[in-house]
Amino acid sequence: MVESPRSIGSIAFHTINYSVFAIFTLVCIFPFYYIFINTISDNSLASSGQILLFPQGIHFNNYAEVFRVRGLGNAALVSTARTVIGTALTLVGTSFLGYAFSRPEYWRRKLWYRFVIVTMYFNAGIIPWFVTMKNLGMVNNFWAYVLPSVVAPFFVVLFKTYVEQIPASLEESAQIDGAGYGTRFFRIVFPLSAPILATIVVFTSVGQWNSFMDTLFLIRDSKLYTLQFLLYQYLNEVNAVAASLRSSPQGQLVDPSRLLTATSIRMTISIVVVLPILFVYPFLQRYFVKGLLLGAVKG
């Protein structure tokens, strides 16, 4: 994009712009940094709140302990599979539905569109949800991770809004050529929607990666545990061990520091779970550059 010549106004603008973003970014990073240095610092220093700017007594035991959790490798695999497959399914399902609803000729469009949107605002409760899942055979089944979220109503809305801004001429020419809906969608609309698709990918994959409530209620087979769930369980266990020491006569026989519930473990788990996301997101950023697509395709 062509930049206006370097005027005072331009320099001032850029200075302010850069500064504001720099400051905000620092504010965003600092807590993350704080958590990170606490996980690699001596645990007792960390828990007494003395680690603020620089790590002290550096060690990696916290990570070593977390990585020793049984079943971690398998859980990571499950989480990855779920994220990849779930995101792919949601991507296709949600965008197609958004496209379909954007077509005015869709049969009873208003009705069905509302049918989908309204589901964002009600929630029947965990127990009916569980019974339904059970009756649908979704208990202890990998499909329970990826099927229910195939349609993400929020993104159906966004995708539809987006599609409605694409000039109709593009699609009509294909229609005149006799292309069916499937072709029109996959060949024309889908490729043009890079930014919104990338958005769906980002949000959905993070959602898949982070979820664990479904594992908690639906899964019995430990081979289907996800990473988040496994670590959530591990954290609970550590807390519980400390709690049970408290209430038994044996509590007085152990070193008091064994009663510490593990904030450092919680922090370590947070970092471990977030890192993969941080590696993936930058790859998707190239789709968020201004004014890229339509021009290129139309030309």
Next chain:
Amino acid sequence: MYKWIGKSQAATLLMAVAVTAILGGCSDGSRNGGGSANSSTGPEGSKPAETVTLQVFSLPSNTSGLQQGWFADVLRDQVGVNLELLPAGDQGEQKLQALMAGGELPDIVVFKTKRQVEDAVRAGMLINLDDHIDKLPNVVKNAPAALQYYRDAASNGSGKAYAIPNQVGPSEVGATINYGPLIRWDLYKKLGMPQIKELEDYLPVLKQMQELEPKNKDGQKVYAFSLWQDWDSMQMMLAAQPSNFMGVDTGDQMGGSLPFMQVDVASGDTMSILDRDSQYIRALRFYYEANRMGLVDPDSLTQRWDTAVEKMNQGRVLFSIWPWYNNNKKELVDADPPTGFEFVPFDSYKGTWFGDNPIGNPWAFAISASTKHLDAALKYIDFMYSTEGLQVLMNGPKGVVWEMNEMGEPYITEQGWDLIENGKELPGGGVLGSAVNAVNAQGLSGAVIHSETNAPLNYALWPTTINRNPSKLSQDWQNATGFKTQTEMLKAKNMYTLSTLAMKLVPTIPEEINAKAARIGDVVKTNSWLAVFAKNEADFDKFVDEMASKAEALGLREVLEWDAAAWKQAQEEAERYK
């Protein structure tokens, strides 16, 4: 044109689909029965031919997955079962309801409350244990009163036992009772061990102690009290503690079963905790005065339990309510001079001493009506009520952690202490505590005597453990007081109150009363803290009065009426199950 799904992405998708297929296939078929059919082959008393995998849903527990390690080996060898624990997490209650709504429970369930048992019985989800009582000889031998109690009270009127309470047996008291208070012994001695007549007399002493040590070695401020809100459910939990020093319960033990009722555990007298002269209000005032004197950590309002423990560990707290809550690290209590916490009662102290418990605690074992491994389940449960079984689970196999000495007493070996204190793993995998932590429930109390060792099951109660090398600090305390342990002192001076069985026999609270209590609890919680941190006497009174009046408006009277009737019933029943 770069948004079409490229080749590499397609390849990834394909791979992912393949992985799904594999995982999807894995999830069917291989559950419920691990590697085998059921276990009832083989003659009576011998090892079953194959191991059965039992699915266990234990609400008090936080472990999950197929259990492995030394105790899993023990269970396999002696009982023929593998335990697969389903996660309960902190949504245990919800998950239980979901499972019940779904129509079936896992093989074994450990419930957390009597009401949960009642719900399950009413829904027909549990096996009638009386039909198979011949397969539960240890339960019958060691927990008869508990069985009977659940026959009467948790059977939906049928008079049959569907679940068995746990921790049945004599009072599990060794060197200490459940309550202190403990204070920094070294500082107390420096002050010349001034006399402390009443609860409130701790405050000036603590103030002087704070002046002796206003900062810890890292330069951080020291307070007498550092509080937390995490444990509050229907009242300020920490304000319900001091009454236990006087043998009165203001919610610590019975806050859930008799909301807002203060109970004298010996005489059975009751009053509302919101009355001006209750021990609960007295405790609020105690903390309020302490705060006015600068003895309370101002972060108490906003910190979590974790942080409070950390502060204790850093030596920033001078007063402890419970014996296990202290800073008695090895290097401190054996230093020269030693520092740490020891028991220092006030003159009129009458701490609550938990009595024998023939009817157990509500964490009850039950078997699902839809189990396919009834015999294995029965065997496992019976094992959890047998002294032989619990001896191994709580102490590890003989020769690993403990041995018998020449006088016929069990003792923990040096190697054993190493394993315990440093959290090391036993041969076979898993630390000592992993056995008990797995299901987090044991049929019998740790004080039940094992016939062979003639000692309690719980090694913390063994005389050899109690008399083990006392630290310099303990020796100092022992010399100053003339007693070896807190319990010895309390017994000798008759400074304790034995709790009555009635405390365990309160009937289940009905939902409408519970709902009212929950609402009132919200008000009580908030106002209690506001009162403690009030800036002056007038504000303190204002918050306390407001608490009482709001509670009245929300139906306190009804709750208390129910409480009174329920307590009366409990007292009557106590006679029956003695």
Next chain:
Amino acid sequence: MRESSGLKAAGLRLFGLSLPLLLVVFLFSYLPLYGWIYAFYDYHAGMKLSDTEFVGFRHFAELIDNPVIAEEIGRVLRNTFAMSFLGIAASPLPALFAIFLLEVRSGTFRKLVQTLTTLPNFISWILVYAVAWSVFSVGDGFLNRLLIKLGWIGTEINFLASSDHVWLTMLGYSLWKGLGWGAIIFLAAIASIDHEQYEAATVDGAGRFQKMRHVTIPGILPTFFVLLLLSIANFINSGMEQYFIFQNPLNKDKIEVLDLYVYNQGMVGQSISYATVVSMLKSLVSVALLFVANAMSRAVRKESII
């Protein structure tokens, strides 16, 4: 005539293609709604509905049968309203974030900012509190220690316990956590604006801000409004976790929103029927708000979103 029947056939075909997806929505979102029947019974888990007692609207009445409760609900709704309103008032911020971020010339800096500002979204509220604690607590908090060292205050301030400015503080945390993440949608929206429009504007001699006003903002306006309307419908669901973590006796009267209040009251955790009643009522309010917002949008902008 033939035109419209051809169109109708096409419409049906499209419907047919999307049928599996609609089925998924039905199975996983509508089927569980049978559970709403629990609100009218005295239901306990595991029992067959036929065995439980039908109580009609009793549970609904119990929610508000007490004058103290009515007063509390008023207070709680005020808090919910305030928080939701502030949230909605702040809704242009992610859009502005995106707009100005794309003005940054350096691609590296931009990508860095984009990625790093999403980090707070991944930190759970429990940990956010732990970090806030380390900065704001009285005894060891960084801020207090700094202010005392600089001599600006005499004794520490209890930031976390104070009831002043609670709504703004909570908004602050929400923004910190959600701004970078929420901007993603607008980055996508801006990326999809036709390049030619910018070129035309440049040719016309438009400066930076004029381009924003005449190209960028109109380009993302549809997206913005859609998001706005959707969040209006979400007015009553201000979430719970954040407020639960930060709540304490001193700030309770301002921080307690509806969801947190319901949780604190404890009834929801104990009775399935109560929980269902609350959930049902909230759903009805949300759906009603959605249609109201839609009607307003139609009246004002001549466009409806649904």
